[in-house]
Amino acid sequence: MTPTNALDRIGTLAADSAVTELASGSARLAEVAGRVDELLLSLPDPADRSPLQQEQAATAKDAARGLRSRFLAVHTEAVYDTLTDGRRARPRIADLVAVGPAAFPGLLPTADQLSADRARVQSGKEGHEIDQGIFVGRLLGSPEAGRHLLESMLLPTGRALALLPDFQRTGRVELHSVLLERRDGVAHLTMTRDDCLNAEDDQQVEDMETAVDLVLLDPAVRVGVLRGGLMTHPRYRDRRVFSAGINLKSLHAGQISLIDFLLRRELGYINKIVRGLLTDEHSWRRRTVEKPWVAAVDTFAIGGGCQLLLVFDRVIAAADSFLSLPAAQEGIVPGAANLRLGRMAGGRLNRQLLLWGRKIWAPELHARLFVDEVVDPADMDGAVELSAERLDGPAVVTNRRMLHLAEESPEAFRAYAAEFALQQALRLYSEDVITKAGRFSAGIRADA
Structure with a gap:
């Protein structure tokens, strides 16, 4: 035929x-x-x-x-x-x-x-x-x-459950792209993809979900902190970088998947940061384990890195850092940012970020819509420590839960995620995304 x-x-x-x-x-x-x-x-x-x-x-x-x-x-x-x-x-x-x-x-x-x-x-x-x-x-x-x-999707992963006894004993787990360390009740998640400025791929999403699960599973942890590690990339050597967003080189090579990256990221570890870990679905008192989270931004938080800031309870930024969410330039839907930006930034600024590619430097007034505190780069360690100490309390956990219910109901998130699953799949195979990924694949992304 x-x-x-x-x-x-x-x-x-x-x-x-x-x-x-x-x-x-x-x-x-x-x-x-x-x-x-x-x-x-x-x-x-x-x-x-x-x-x-x-x-x-x-x-x-x-x-x-x-x-x-x-x-x-x-x-x-x-x-x-x-x-x-x-x-x-x-x-x-x-x-x-x-x-x-x-x-x-x-x-x-x-x-x-x-x-x-x-x-x-x-x-x-x-x-x-x-x-x-x-x-x-x-x-x-x-x-x-x-x-x-x-x-x-809120259940702990098998990988995390297997690693939990060792983490509880030693207070340290080193994964391919994330280092997790527990110190004085605070779990420090350090993104360690020094070769690509913490640009995310399938492996980093898996490692992040494993680390987030361990933070939520370990009773000795009361607060989680996320920060980027020191880089080896020539342009940022020996500087901390939060995240360059999606790894466009991996996208061009066909190694960014819909299920294991784009959907797992939003419905897995990011949703667990927001809503906690489902540990007892039959409990009348508390079905999930939740903990407060701090994000510390050094140098920049681009794309997916900026998306992460929208779900943290406190965000600290170095005075020489910037934020950007260039969705139109990349061509893909920026996770659940379209759902969450409105309550933080408002329509005009949303469009400047998503459609126009605007950068917001930490000292700018508009940065305070995303960042709680701007400090000198030399003072970041102290600011992180103080923030974790202030968030260490049972009333914080209860109130963050109620805040999330008021700001983003599970049903609103479900409806958004349903449309996101289809539209992101279509975007992943659109001609403009493929062309842009190929242009950025040779090296560092243009806006970093």
Whole structure:
């Protein structure tokens, strides 16, 4: 069958498919997805396709995605209940997208498809993660399934549980990109990616979630502090840097994933900083463990680094540092910053940051919307110590919980996360993002 005939058949099957019944709808989805896979395999690799072949592939994938979306609009809860044993199990997002292809063929990309894409640079991928974005977005969009899934993402990771006894004994854990040290009831998380100015990738997100879990699990820790370590990059050698945001070199190389970076970051460790760790889901008194957090900004907090500041209880910045959130320049959605900036900065400043790429230097008046205290770089250590001491109290924990409930309800976050999952997946494969990532990939990002 020629690509044109195959495409016509896919379009007809997808358009005519009834999805009101779970079994028949699932079977038709599997048939359509199988035909799309056959068509894609008949074409050259994505990077080698002609404009006509690119159009044929895009049309086929769009037909299947429309059918997936319609299927999930009707059967989201049934799919989720199947994958979670009636919600008795609490798999994470990564677990769901891993087991989903076997339970519902054609609904999600297979491990082999994802592995093939992972080996390609971002511009040469098939874009299977968009199908994951459709799936996760629909799950989070369901009040019942979405609430259950978000709670599941607040559970401690297996890696953290395995490391906990050693951390409690020694007060120190050294991960690939984070050093965690406990001193006098304060856990100091130091981001140590000195080679890339603490630019985030999949590994750093995993390490950060592990470290945040350990802080929240260890009863001997009462306050958490996040700070960047000393750099070896020539431009910033021997200076502390908070974060350069997403690692654009990794993005260009195709090593930034939707599930393990973009979604895990927001729904994993950042959400745990905000809402705590789910440790006893049946408790009437307190289901989560929460602790106050301090962020210390040296040199700059760009992009994702600036996003982090929006969830900390106290932020200290060196007088020679700056903040920026250049979402439009990078091309991706800056996590939950669009949700949180409004209550801190207001509409005009939000747009200057997100759409115009404005830098805000710590001494500026507008910086006080994001930063509690600006100190001389030489005084940062003392300011961090004093802030941690002031936040060390049980009433602080209770009041920060009530503040978060008033400022950002779990339902508001769920609704935002549902749309974020889809839009970020689409942005990840958009032409402008791929072009910009390639431009920045050769070295340090332009705004650092």
